[in-house]
Amino acid sequence: MKGRNERAMGPFRISLPRTYDASPERVFRAWTDPDSARAWLAMGGDASIDPRPDGLFYLGMSTKEKIHPHYGRYLRVEAPRLLEFTWVSESTYGKESVVTIEFTPRGDQTELRLTHEGLPDEKMATGHTEGWSHFLDTLAARVA
Amino acid sequence: MATLDLAFAALADPTRRRIVARLTRGHVRVTDLAQPFAMSLNAVSKHVKVLERAGLVRRSRQGREHYLSLRASPLREIARWTSQYERFWNQRLDALGQFLEQQKESEHEGT
Numbered sequence: 001m002k003g004r005n006e007r008a009m010g011p012f013r014i015s016l017p018r019t020y021d022a023s024p025e026r027v028f029r030a031w032t033d034p035d036s037a038r039a040w041l042a043m044g045g046d047a048s049i050d051p052r053p054d055g056l057f058y059l060g061m062s063t064k065e066k067i068h069p070h071y072g073r074y075l076r077v078e079a080p081r082l083l084e085f086t087w088v089s090e091s092t093y094g095k096e097s098v099v100t101i102e103f104t105p106r107g108d109q110t111e112l113r114l115t116h117e118g119l120p121d122e123k124m125a126t127g128h129t130e131g132w133s134h135f136l137d138t139l140a141a142r143v144a
Numbered sequence: 145m146a147t148l149d150l151a152f153a154a155l156a157d158p159t160r161r162r163i164v165a166r167l168t169r170g171h172v173r174v175t176d177l178a179q180p181f182a183m184s185l186n187a188v189s190k191h192v193k194v195l196e197r198a199g200l201v202r203r204s205r206q207g208r209e210h211y212l213s214l215r216a217s218p219l220r221e222i223a224r225w226t227s228q229y230e231r232f233w234n235q236r237l238d239a240l241g242q243f244l245e246q247q248k249e250s251e252h253e254g255t
C-alpha cells in the first residue's frame with residue numbers, strides 16, 4: 001500500500017521552517033535513528049520505528065498526564081534530503097495526515113521545512129477539500 | 145452551531161470561497177459581486193446569505209446600494225484552530241534543536 005490516501009486525509013495544512021546548526025545527514029538521522037527519535041520526538045516515551053518505505057512507526061509520547069500514541073507509515077525515505085510519513089493520532093481523529101520534511105544544506109547549517117497536511121477539523125466530513133488549504137493559508141496570512 | 149462549525153460549513157462551497165477571496169481585496173456591491181461568477185444575482189445572494197449567517201460577511205447600505213465586506217474574526221478562529229498543530233510541531237522542533245546541540249557537546253567532550 002504505497003503512497004498517500006487522499007480520501008483518508010483532512011483539508012488543512014501547516015508548514016514550518018527551521019534552521020539547525022548541523023549537517024542534513026545529522027538532522028535526518030535524528031528522525032530515523034530509534035534512540036534519537038525516542039529522546040526528542042517521543043519525549044522519552046516508547047519509539048518503535050522502521051524507517052523505509054511502507055515501514056511503520058509507533059511513538060508513545062509521554063506527558064505528565066498520560067501516553068499519547070502516534071502511529072504512521074513511512075512513504076518516502078530519501079536520506080538526507082527528504083522524509084515523509086503518515087501521521088495518525090487522537091488529535092487527527094483517525095485521519096491519515098501526512099508529514100513531509102525537507103532538509104536543505106545552507107553552508108554548515110540545515111534548513112528544515114516541515115509540512116503537515118491532511119489535518120482534519122473536528123466535524124467536517126471529507127469531500128470538500130478542493131482548494132482548501134491554499135485558500136486558508138492565504139486568508140490566515142491576510143487576517144493575521 | 146458554534147462559530148467555527150458555521151464558518152467551516154459556509155466555506156465548504158467553492159463559490160463561497162471565491163466570494164470571500166474577492167472580499168479580502170475590499171468591500172464590494174452585491175450587484176458587482178455577481179458579475180465574475182456567471183450567476184444570477186439571486187443565486188449569488190443566496191451564497192451571500194449563508195456567509196452572513198456564518199458571520200463571515202457583513203452587509204451595509206449606502207442609499208440604495210448594498211455593500212458587502214469581510215468580518216475577520218471567524219477566519220481568525222479557523223487560523224487559531226490549525227495553530228494547535230503548529231504549537232505541537234514548534235515544541236518538537238525546538239526539542240530537536242536541543243537534542244542536536246547536546247549531541248554536538250557530548251561529541252566534543254569525547255574527542
